[in-house]
Amino acid sequence: xxxxxxxxxxHMGMLVRxxxxxxxxxxxNEQINMELKACHQYLxxxxxxxxxxxxxxxxxxxxxxxxxxEREHAEKIMTYMNKRGGLIVLSxxxxxxxxxxxxxxxxxxxxxxxxxxxxxxxxxxxxxGKESDPNLCDFIEANFLQExxxxxxxxxxxxxxxxxxxxxxxxxxFDKYMGTGMHPANRIP
Ligand SMILES: [Fe+2]
Ligand SMILES: [Fe+2]
Numbered sequence: 164x165x166x167x168x169x170x171x172x173x174h175m176g177m178l179v180r181x182x183x184x185x186x187x188x189x190x191x192n193e194q195i196n197m198e199l200k201a202c203h204q205y206l207x208x209x210x211x212x213x214x215x216x217x218x219x220x221x222x223x224x225x226x227x228x229x230x231x232x233e234r235e236h237a238e239k240i241m242t243y244m245n246k247r248g249g250l251i252v253l254s255x256x257x258x259x260x261x262x263x264x265x266x267x268x269x270x271x272x273x274x275x276x277x278x279x280x281x282x283x284x285x286x287x288x289x290x291x292g293k294e295s296d297p298n299l300c301d302f303i304e305a306n307f308l309q310e311x312x313x314x315x316x317x318x319x320x321x322x323x324x325x326x327x328x329x330x331x332x333x334x335x336x337f338d339k340y341m342g343t344g345m346h347p348a349n350r351i352p
Contacts, residue, residue, distance in 0.1 A: 180248030184294040188249040190287045191240055191299075197280050198237035199256050204276060205230035207259035208269050219334075221341025222266055229273070236307070243302055266334055267325045274318040281311040 209226035291299035
């Protein structure tokens with residue numbers, strides 16, 4: 164019986180839980196899943212561009228780094244969830260798109276995905292405000308919001324540059340630039 168109470172208390176995270184709404188906990192779990200989905204998609208992109216018949220090492224490195232960052236984001240939220248006494252619920256990650264007709268199509272897909280992630284973060288922040296949870300607002304602001312906007316700008320810049328270089332030589336040169344870090348902040352959120 165004592166074991167049972169200990170387990171229930173542990174399960175509910177009651178020891179540290181304070182002012183943490185169930186709705187915020189649910190939304191944070193959704194955010195974890197979105198970060199893992201992005202991690203999975205960037206990993207698929209990285210190894211698509213590593214194929215011998217495509218061979219774009221710049222994009223391979225760029226998307227590989229992006230994948231690792233998305234996993235870091237998921238872990239950061241999981242660490243935070245435990246600090247707030249929430250229950251982490253991982254769900255299945257959707258199958259990523261396996262290949263892309265061009266570098267431009269991949270970057271456009273990446274930007275679309277980042278805008279969706281950002282919208283979810285904004286909704287989460289609004290919910291935390293509605294639930295009077297300043298700690299969660301601060302966590303989202305300090306760790307995610309600016310980084311998202313910075314990364315989206317970089318992706319949009321890349322898309323504009325690739326759109327101007329619409330031939331094989333242009334795409335080859337773009338990938339070379341990617342490999343050397345054309346942007347001072349050669350990373351995406
Ligand atoms: Fe992320
Ligand atoms: Fe991201």
